[in-house]
Amino acid sequence: MTKVPITPFRSFRKSCSFTKTRQREEAKRFAGDFNALRELWNSSVKLLETYEFDGPFHLNRRKQLPPSPSKISAIGRTTDAAAYFEKLFQTPVDFLGQKFMYLDREIATLRTPKAKFSDGKSASTSGRGGMDLLLGCGRRVCAGEVKIRGDSELFGALLQVMWYGSEIATRNQITRIKQQYPLNEVETDKVDLAVFSIEQSGETKDKTRRITLEIVAKINDRNSGFSQLGQIHLFENIGDGWSRISS
Numbered sequence: 001m002t003k004v005p006i007t008p009f010r011s012f013r014k015s016c017s018f019t020k021t022r023q024r025e026e027a028k029r030f031a032g033d034f035n036a037l038r039e040l041w042n043s044s045v046k047l048l049e050t051y052e053f054d055g056p057f058h059l060n061r062r063k064q065l066p067p068s069p070s071k072i073s074a075i076g077r078t079t080d081a082a083a084y085f086e087k088l089f090q091t092p093v094d095f096l097g098q099k100f101m102y103l104d105r106e107i108a109t110l111r112t113p114k115a116k117f118s119d120g121k122s123a124s125t126s127g128r129g130g131m132d133l134l135l136g137c138g139r140r141v142c143a144g145e146v147k148i149r150g151d152s153e154l155f156g157a158l159l160q161v162m163w164y165g166s167e168i169a170t171r172n173q174i175t176r177i178k179q180q181y182p183l184n185e186v187e188t189d190k191v192d193l194a195v196f197s198i199e200q201s202g203e204t205k206d207k208t209r210r211i212t213l214e215i216v217a218k219i220n221d222r223n224s225g226f227s228q229l230g231q232i233h234l235f236e237n238i239g240d241g242w243s244r245i246s247s
Contacts, residue, residue, distance in 0.1 A: 002115035004123040005051065007044035009163045020153050020207075027155035027208040031215060042227045044166040052172045053115075054179060057107035058130070065105075071240040075198055078132060081146040082106070085133055085196070092136065096244040098233055100194075101136035103181045109167035131164035134177070135194065139185055140230050141177050142192040143168060149199060155208035157195045158216065158232070165193045169228035190230035197236040197245075217247045 016022060030037040068087040069075050075084055082105040089095070089102035108130045115123040133144030145161035147154065168177065174188045197206075206212075216232045218224060234246035 002112060002123075004110050004112050004115050004117045005047050006118050007047050007166060008040055009044040009166045012040060013159065013163045018152070018156055018159075020156070023153040023156040023159075024207055026159070027153070027211045027215075031211045034215070034218060037215070038225055041162060041166050041229065042225070044163075045169045045227050048167060048170050048173070051110070051170065053112045054176055055111075055113060056180065057104070057109065057111055057134075062106060072198060072237045072242075073240055075148065078146055078148065081148060081196070081198065082133065085135075085144070085146075089135065096235065096242060098194075099138050100142070102133070103136055103177075103183075104134040105132065106130040107134050109164050109173075131161075131168075133194075134168075134181070136181075136183055136186075137192045137194070137233070139187050140190055140192045141168060141174055141183070141186060142194050142233075144194045144196065147195060147197040150205070153208040154195070154197060154206045154212045154234075155215075157197065158212055158234075161193045161195055161232075165191055165229070187230075190228055192230045192233065194233040195235070197234070199237060213245060213247075220247065 063079070065079055065083040065086065068083040069080050075081050086102045086105070089100045092099050092101040110123060112123045117123050131143055132146045135142040135144050143161050143165040145157050147157040168174065169191045171188045174186065174191065177183070178186045213234070216234060219226055219229070220231055232246060233244070235242050236245050237243070
């Protein structure tokens with residue numbers, strides 16, 4: 001039976017209760033030890049270089065999305081957000097300097113029928129949750145995470161999207177996505193990441209915001225050394241509009 005590797009990033013995220021206090025602690029830790037975050041990403045991508053499966057990422061048993069909210073302030077759940085972005089990005093559209101296109105939602109990045117993870121647990125089913133959004137971003141595949149009304153700190157959302165992003169960043173995984181979704185010319189050597197932060201008032205009390213922006217600015221430097229990672233895009237709402245907050 002095929003064994004699907006458990007990456008360091010997956011182990012890290014699964015090993016702890018990710019309370020806001022813990023997220024703040026990890027933000028400070030990685031801000032002080034940037035190399036540790038880079039190694040977490042790079043070692044995860046490298047471990048998956050030999051993983052290959054060309055089947056779908058989910059079992060199509062998900063509930064139908066609700067109608068798309070007419071405005072950002074009406075988004076209350078992840079499914080609302082998925083419906084909103086599905087409509088907003090139904091065709092490639094310029095969004096604050098990036099051209100996004102909606103591809104899918106709630107995908108299980110390493111779903112592999114008749115296989116188990118290296119810890120013995122089944123890798124066959126989609127399970128609940130998964131990567132919030134799968135997007136096209138220009139000529140790249142993009143993993144998307146939605147943060148709604150303080151359900152986590154911004155740094156927690158960053159770690160979440162980096163976890164899932166590291167699991168689709170290999171050439172094999174990008175090729176798999178290219179085969180299943182309506183993408184034309186797609187780079188196979190990099191993925192982008194995007195976090196959409198939705199706050200009720202448009203004013204966040206997030207205690208990791210400053211550190212997160214500093215870390216993302218360092219990652220987005222061309223010489224940051226994050227293998228297969230293109231750019232990280234951070235957006236937050238201002239009332240019923242959007243603002244780009246990453247450099």
